[in-house]
Every structure is written in C-alpha cells, then in structure tokens.
Amino acid sequence: MIKKGKIVIKITLALFFSALVCFTVIAGSAMAQTEPPASPGSNAAERALNILDATAQEAKIISSAQAAPTAYGIIGDVINIILSFLGVVFLLLIIYGGITWMRGGTVVGGGATKVDINKAKQIITQATIGLVIVLFAYLVTNFVIFKIIEVAVD
Known part of the structure; x- marks a missing residue:
C-alpha cells in the first residue's frame, strides 16, 4: 500500500512539473517580435536592444517612453x-482542498475520517466564495x- 502511495505522489509531481514547463514555454513563445525601423548608422547591439524594447512595449511588459504614468494607471x-x-x-x-479531499477518501495507515472530506469541501467552498466576493x-x-x-471629464 505504501509503494502505491509513493508512486501516485511521484506521478502527480511529474505531471505538475511537466505542465509547469509546458505552460512556461507556451507563455514565452506568445511574445511576438516586432521590428522597429532601423536607424541609419546603428550597430548590431543597438539594433538588438531597439528590437527588444519594441517587443517589450508591444507585449505591454514595459510602457512606451512617451507616455507618462498617470495616477489612474498606477492604481x-x-x-x-x-x-x-x-x-x-x-488556486x-x-x-x-482537492488534495485533502483525495487523501480523505484513502485508507493509509489506519484510515481517514469523513472530517477530512468535510474539511476539504469547506476549504474549496470558502475559497470560491472569497474569489466571487473579490x-x-x-x-x-x-x-x-x-x-x-x-x-x-464631461
């Protein structure tokens, strides 16, 4: 029984880290590159920095230099x-709550009680209510x- 639990934990961790890596790669590839017009006489390093700045501005990672931050924007x-x-x-x-719920239904070293499942339901319910309120x-x-x-304004 203990080996089965360790295998489940290893599989869960492997899936979690695989998903984490996949989502990181997907999020990184979503940053489309836009190339600004090349200024005459600029070297490759300056051109590369201009391209990176334009890409960051296009992806809304940084704001453009012309726009001054407003109080509304900062807030x-x-x-x-x-x-x-x-x-x-x-999340x-x-x-x-989900892990607590799953572990509450398994019998590991003496058995779990319904208290674990009720606690998990309460955690999930309260988290959802809190999210809705926010x-x-x-x-x-x-x-x-x-x-x-x-x-x-009017």
Whole structure:
C-alpha cells in the first residue's frame, strides 16, 4: 500500500512539473517580435536592444517612453497585482482542498475520517466564495470609478 502511495505522489509531481514547463514555454513563445525601423548608422547591439524594447512595449511588459504614468494607471497596476496575487492564493487553496479531499477518501495507515472530506469541501467552498466576493468588489469599484471619471471629464 505504501509503494502505491509513493508512486501516485511521484506521478502527480511529474505531471505538475511537466505542465509547469509546458505552460512556461507556451507563455514565452506568445511574445511576438516586432521590428522597429532601423536607424541609419546603428550597430548590431543597438539594433538588438531597439528590437527588444519594441517587443517589450508591444507585449505591454514595459510602457512606451512617451507616455507618462498617470495616477489612474498606477492604481490600475496595483489593483492588477493584488488581483493576480489573490488568484494565485485561490488556486493554491483549491489545489490544497482537492488534495485533502483525495487523501480523505484513502485508507493509509489506519484510515481517514469523513472530517477530512468535510474539511476539504469547506476549504474549496470558502475559497470560491472569497474569489466571487473579490471579483464582485472589483467589478463594482471599476464601474464606479469609470462613472466618476466620465462625469468629471464631461
């Protein structure tokens, strides 16, 4: 029984790291390259840096030099970072709840109780409710801010 559990853990880890590598490769290849017009007299290193800068601007990794950051843009970036962090926390809670649920139904060294399964259901439910509340709050805030800006501009 213990060997079977170790094999399952090894397979799960192998699948997880394989998916991690695949998604990293796919995300990296999505950065399409755009070539800016070559300035006369530039050497290869400057041209390569110009190409990299243009690609980063096109992929929205960096902002263009002409546009000065606005307060609204900075606040939007902070909100996006916070929401990304909360998305990662939600994902980790769902994974933890799922693993707890799977382990709750197995009999390893004496047996698991229904408490483990109920705990897993509670974790998944609370994580989902938390995500819905955060997303709803973001939508309401975004709507109100856009309406305030719309009224202020008009």
